[in-house]
Amino acid sequence: MEYGNGTENGIGKSNGISNGHGIGDGHGNGYVNGNGKVNGEKVKKMKPMDSEVLREQGHIMVDFIADYYKNLEDSPQDFPVLSQVQPGYLRDMLPDSAPDHPEPLKELLDDVSKKIIPGLTHWQIPSYFAYYASSTSVAGFLGEMLSAGLSVVGFTWLTSPVATELEVIVLDWLAKLLQLPDHFLSIGNGGGVIQGTGCEAVLVVVLAARDRIMKKVGKTSLSQLVVYASDQTHSSFRKACLVGTTSSAAVDPLVPLGKIAKSYGIWMHVDAAYAGNACICPEFRKHIDGVENADSFNINAHKWLFANQTCSPLWVKDRYSLINALKTNPEYLEYKVSKRDEVVNYKDWQISLSRRFRSLKLWMVLRLYGAKNLRNFIRDHVNLAKHFEDYVAQDAHFEVVTTRYFSLVCFRLAPVDGDEDKCNERNRELLATVNSTGKIFISHTVLSGKFILRFAVGAPLTEEKHVNEAWRIIQKHASIHNKKY
Amino acid sequence: MEYGNGTENGIGKSNGISNGHGIGDGHGNGYVNGNGKVNGEKVKKMKPMDSEVLREQGHIMVDFIADYYKNLEDSPQDFPVLSQVQPGYLRDMLPDSAPDHPEPLKELLDDVSKKIIPGLTHWQIPSYFAYYASSTSVAGFLGEMLSAGLSVVGFTWLTSPVATELEVIVLDWLAKLLQLPDHFLSIGNGGGVIQGTGCEAVLVVVLAARDRIMKKVGKTSLSQLVVYASDQTHSSFRKACLVGTTSSAAVDPLVPLGKIAKSYGIWMHVDAAYAGNACICPEFRKHIDGVENADSFNINAHKWLFANQTCSPLWVKDRYSLINALKTNPEYLEYKVSKRDEVVNYKDWQISLSRRFRSLKLWMVLRLYGAKNLRNFIRDHVNLAKHFEDYVAQDAHFEVVTTRYFSLVCFRLAPVDGDEDKCNERNRELLATVNSTGKIFISHTVLSGKFILRFAVGAPLTEEKHVNEAWRIIQKHASIHNKKY
Structure with a gap:
């Protein structure tokens, strides 16, 4: 099982630059360290970023990945879907410590082919039918690339305005495709946020619900709070403390549940991590009838909306319920513009401070396929x-x-x-x-x-x-x- | 400000396939939907994954991103470091809803150049000196690509053994580079795990510490538990409620703190999100002297180890303290091999169930640069x-x-x-x-x-x-x- 057709190209440039001269540290990875001369030639100091190295090695990596998918489709017999390795197999194949000197990309990709690929359970191979799929796509992959390439951090509006603004807009787009009620859109008090995973979505919702009820009943009542969930709920729910039916994709009766929740003042969360994605098709939308009575709703777009790991949109009816529970204002993040009402600071909608440019790939998936293809x-x-x-x-x-x-x-x-x-x-x-x-x-x-x-x-x-x-x-x-x- | 030199290539193939014929749904994105004929030619049905479309469009994206870095370096005057857009700028530039039909990659990349790039605060531009850097690198970027390309989910050992085994090994490598005490290595009761962010690392540590103390003192004492932290601690700490000095990168005196923690049975966590990375250099290692008395330690490799967002290694002295606090055993994840002692199931070391192949890029950064270059x-x-x-x-x-x-x-x-x-x-x-x-x-x-x-x-x-x-x-x-x- 060999990979890396196409990885031969473009590496040649680095041959001839080698260690052992006492001058440079490079082993053929495009540069050496030390501003020195090797074999009489002036060589470039190794740098963490260089646009031409990124270009050359990025192309090699694209071919490597495209070959992987080609092989998954053309030669599935070479890839056991469920990895057949034994526990501990990798320890003997790798050295005990990190190398002192750089190694060439070609050598690394050889190792990926020979040592890493056999230890994969191939989630993207055509005959993978386990759990729920983690659906990728070309657009989702390109979105990951672009997000990793631009490499900005969007914890407040200021730290990259577009990372926040695109997320607000794209989650409105997706809410409309799902025919969610208007109160989940950003135009009123509601709005959407992309959480890293469904578990994070559920956790922030539990914290918001807890904060809301404790303001009413007082902090000492914490041990008396109760969470109701289906007996088939997702394991995250046990950790975070809502409603999920991971085992069988059963559908809970939202309309009667919503009435009960309303009359008792219970926060109702609808976790539609898998099946919610299907609700972009009109014929499946009926399964979330009653969502208009929910306080919050989430889907995992990486499960079945071709968005690649990870992308978990969450919508809330009242964004201030999240913000009140999760807001922090450290001085080092204060800035005048952040206090303006139209500015969303997503750090206050999630557990973590750091966040990638999360909406980019969802925007790319929606645009590069269009709603009709996604439904199909x-x-x-x-x-x-x-x-x-x-x-x-x-x-x-x-x-x-x-x-x-x-x-x-x-x-x-x-x-x-x-x-x-x-x-x-x-x-x-x-x-x-x-x-x-x-x-x-x-x-x-x-x-x-x-x-x-x-x-x-x-x-x-x-x-x-x-x-x-x-x-x-x-x-x-x-x-x-x-x-x- | 125009982007996308090189994006012209390879798109030509899709020209000539257009909508408006009542047959296909494609707008020139490589395919159309519907198995129909356009202009008399048999056209392929649009699919979420196709290795040749990935190859073609992946190469275009590599050039786009390489051009971005080239322009950041050659023409920084075209890129205000701190974005100068006004709140709400993007709303008028984008449609109100997702498109029904696919749009070509070229059109999308034009929009990235004209509408997205101006809304970025450029974290990777040479004159970015704010907060702490979010350090990327060619190797970190390649690692993100490969992880997104292989697109496996590593919640248990079984679901991709290598995703777990490489993480165990690479965190041992990194622990050795940091000269952490042996009890943080996987050979004993300790071990490392990559959390999504430093905030997640702190949160799981708080949960483990809480679980440990509550087993001693009983569950009713929850409201009496106390957390000590520096007055300059990271905002995550207020949410997760350890030790962090985000504002000024001050260094807390670990040796005396460790003695106090030990004598009172306090869980001691050392959050070295930024400065911990520097401890791979012998001359900086002294700043974490005393870490041998800590129960847990974390760094953010995306901050200053060139690992791209996000990568937050956490080491614990007693892995069972994490597992006991966070383990779930839903039936749908049970498998005989998972019960073997040598098998790590990282779902039990973190909040979320889902996790990408997180160690891949850290392994690539360590190998493609080598320890000496990283130190330099x-x-x-x-x-x-x-x-x-x-x-x-x-x-x-x-x-x-x-x-x-x-x-x-x-x-x-x-x-x-x-x-x-x-x-x-x-x-x-x-x-x-x-x-x-x-x-x-x-x-x-x-x-x-x-x-x-x-x-x-x-x-x-x-x-x-x-x-x-x-x-x-x-x-x-x-x-x-x-x-x-």
């Missing part, structure tokens, strides 16, 4: 999941366990003679067997004591043929198990 | 700061306010006739005036009631000539002020 990408995934569900439904050995709304199918080998324990064991074995082939990766959960298999479509290269092949593998290994029992 | 980069910055300090010290109108240890100089116009109020006012005006030139950007803080100017060296392109020019500007505007008063 999502519909393609849902249709592929439906296709898989049809296979399951047609095989008497299997059963679909929960209603499928989106691109996740929860299914299992059906129990024989009502023996649930043996059924769980058989599904556990089937999971381990199909994943150990390296040809597909699916995951599992437990619902009401049942061990369930999860087949989630969302990788950006997945097509019908990959779903067909996945079903063939699952069916084949199931029939081996059926013979065994 | 830091020494160059310290020497430039010392050079600036010498200017300040030689001008009787100015004074150096605090002892300079690293690359931050805290200084001000000296008071006249002991009038501190007027002195504060003059320094405030000087700050506003020099920053409004757009030629340099410095920041400020308040120490013991004094309004102080901060000159922090750390941008990757800064050279002596930029420091000389900065001093010339400051001195010039100060003399105008001197005449005024």
